[in-house]
Amino acid sequence: MDEALHAAYLATDYRVRLARGGWAAIHIDQPLPSALKELAGENPWGFITAWNPRSLPTPRPQNKTAQRALFEVLRAIPETVAIRPGLGVARTGQWAEPSLWVVGLGTAALDPLAALFGQFGYVHGQGASPAKLRLMSLA
Template sequence: MGLSSQELALRPAFLTTAYGPVGQRIRLIERPVALPLPAWLEGRWAIVTAWNPQGQATSPALNREAQLRLLEAVRAAGLSPLAALNGAGEWAEDSLLIPGATLAQARDWGRHFGQLAVLYGVGRRAALVWAGGRVERHWAGLEKLADGSLSTG
């Protein structure tokens, strides 16, 4: 399964962004590292947003409304999401960290809210799950902060 031209264009941004609760954010890395990671990386988890569908800037009001609908859908599935943040600066997007989510749930929520990809993981293993079905396997590594320290919460 290949990526669309839009997915290919945005892939570098997905691979270099930070994901997760503020102070405990991760990045996708190629090899596992022997560092402690946030406790939320235990078991199954997903990170999904409803902001900026199809990678197109959307008004804050529409983004907040869509994010509220995503929150309601996740809670209706019996899960207890935590507030999270994808990206930084003008592309900082509210998102949900969803402990216990399945890959199918994460992908379906992403598709429903027009996302090109979502993050899904089991422990330190993390995958970038594209709306078209492709799954890129990576590892979760702590976000490096501006001062060179690691995000640890």
């Protein structure tokens, strides 16, 4: 992964839609926001998308189809505790990607999904612990 892409991951607000409206933003190397702690409990969680595989601009209809497919796969995994809509937003405001915050799945389940949907990385954590960037090696 090139340095610019790595820097973009680090300079992103990973926003999760709250049940009563508004957003809570996850930041890499920061603890999970208090608004998300109760839902996460002590469970593993991840913030993942199917948009723009291999970080290449992809037509909106194709992205929406892939995102729906990711959502359906996540719903079918018995360990999934919760799925909330998310939005990865560059702090520069140059781009945003619809995403999903999923509770109950760790890296063993999320790694194959990131690879399947062509993602170079995703954000994950355990309970309220600091969010971590997980980088993938796509062949």
